[in-house]
Amino acid sequence: MSHSETIPATRYPGRRNLILGICFALVGFAMAFAQLTYFAVLKTPWYMPIFATVGTLCVLTALWQRRSIGRWIAFVLVAALTGFEWFAMLVMMATPVYAGPVEVGQPFPAFATMESDGSPFTQSHFKSDKNSILIFFRGRW
Amino acid sequence: MVELGQLEKHHAAFEKRNTQFFVASVDGLEDSKEVQKSFPHLQVVSDPNHKLVDAANVGHPNAGPHGENVAAPTTFILDRNGIVRWMFRPNYVTDRLSAQDLLSQYDRVFPTN
Numbered sequence: 724m725s726h727s728e729t730i731p732a733t734r735y736p737g738r739r740n741l742i743l744g745i746c747f748a749l750v751g752f753a754m755a756f757a758q759l760t761y762f763a764v765l766k767t768p769w770y771m772p773i774f775a776t777v778g779t780l781c782v783l784t785a786l787w788q789r790r791s792i793g794r795w796i797a798f799v800l801v802a803a804l805t806g807f808e809w810f811a812m813l814v815m816m817a818t819p820v821y822a823g824p825v826e827v828g829q830p831f832p833a834f835a836t837m838e839s840d841g842s843p844f845t846q847s848h849f850k851s852d853k854n855s856i857l858i859f860f861r862g863r864w
Numbered sequence: 865m866v867e868l869g870q871l872e873k874h875h876a877a878f879e880k881r882n883t884q885f886f887v888a889s890v891d892g893l894e895d896s897k898e899v900q901k902s903f904p905h906l907q908v909v910s911d912p913n914h915k916l917v918d919a920a921n922v923g924h925p926n927a928g929p930h931g932e933n934v935a936a937p938t939t940f941i942l943d944r945n946g947i948v949r950w951m952f953r954p955n956y957v958t959d960r961l962s963a964q965d966l967l968s969q970y971d972r973v974f975p976t977n
Contacts, residue, residue, distance in 0.1 A: 763866045765960035816956040818924060818936045825920050830946050834919035836888075839896035839908040844886075844916075849946035853884045854974060856966070857942065859922050859935035860867060861957065862889040863899055 737788030741797060744781030747774045748801045751808075767816065772808035779805045831857075867937075867960045868903050874963035875905035881970065888916055890934055911935075927957075939966065941973050949973045 751774030758764050782801045786794045824832055831846050838844045849855045868887055871878075878885060888909035891899065896910035909916065917923050917935050924936035937957055941950040950973045952961060961969070 759866065759958075763870065765867055765870075765958070765962060767956045767958040812956070812958075816958050818953060818955060818957055821922070821936075821938065821951075821953045823921060825940065825948055825951060827948050827951060829948055831940070831942060831948055832919040834916045836909060836911045836913070836915045837893070839893065839900040839910055841893060844909050846946060848886070849942045851884065851944060853882050854944055854949075854970075855884050855886060855940075855942040855946075856878070856970070857886045857888065857940040858867070858871070859917070859920070859938045860865065860887055860889050861924075861934050861937065862891045862928070863865065863895045 737785035741785035747778030775805040
């Protein structure tokens with residue numbers, strides 16, 4: 724006597740894609756945070772929006788496999804995160820193109836400001852028995 | 865200020881090359897004093913009136929945490945006569961020269977035989 728078994732259809736198709744998509748979106752962010760704060764590697768973390776884009780595609784696939792309110796919310800959130808990360812990387816983090824007046828081979832322009840102890844600081848400080856490195860940084864924040 | 869931390873950590877390599885280091889921002893005196901305490905081997909410059917930033921034209925409009933103008937990350941190497949020998953501006957604020965990168969570039973500008 725033979726019997727046949729019916730393999731039930733998956734109740735939650737695309738669940739793996741949904742979880743994978745959310746993980747991709749979050750892991751890129753976590754890696755960038757670790758890179759900048761823990762490992763102190765000062766390079767733009769392009770992998771962050773790339774991972775988020777992959778995550779968005781995974782969540783979109785999950786949504787296509789089974790529509791639900793939860794998956795729609797997940798898609799909107801992950802897509803918004805992805806969009807924000809690309810905007811931040813390409814627009815917010817971009818520096819202006821340098822247009823002078825400082826030129827290699829020319830004296831540094833005249834200025835008068837102060838050192839952290841309040842004493843004057845001018846271009847004459849660059850004329851000494853030492854070479855100088857001047858670095859502009861964004862600030863204590 | 866991760867960049868400043870790296871430079872502070874490698875200050876001996878720059879001192880060996882007889883180099884003076886200036887790090888400038890538009891922070892006021894009080895904030896600059898705090899930065900100076902954290903990085904004692906870097907001479908911190910306070911430029912809240914943007915005199916230096918404007919002279920060098922390194923301002924980054926609306927880039928501060930509250931939309932104020934701040935300095936765009938820029939590096940200059942100058943010789944003992946105050947002549948600019950090299951300059952660097954990254955395309956993105958998240959790209960910075962590591963201390964090793966800066967040392968290598970410095971050695972290219974001022975080779976020692």
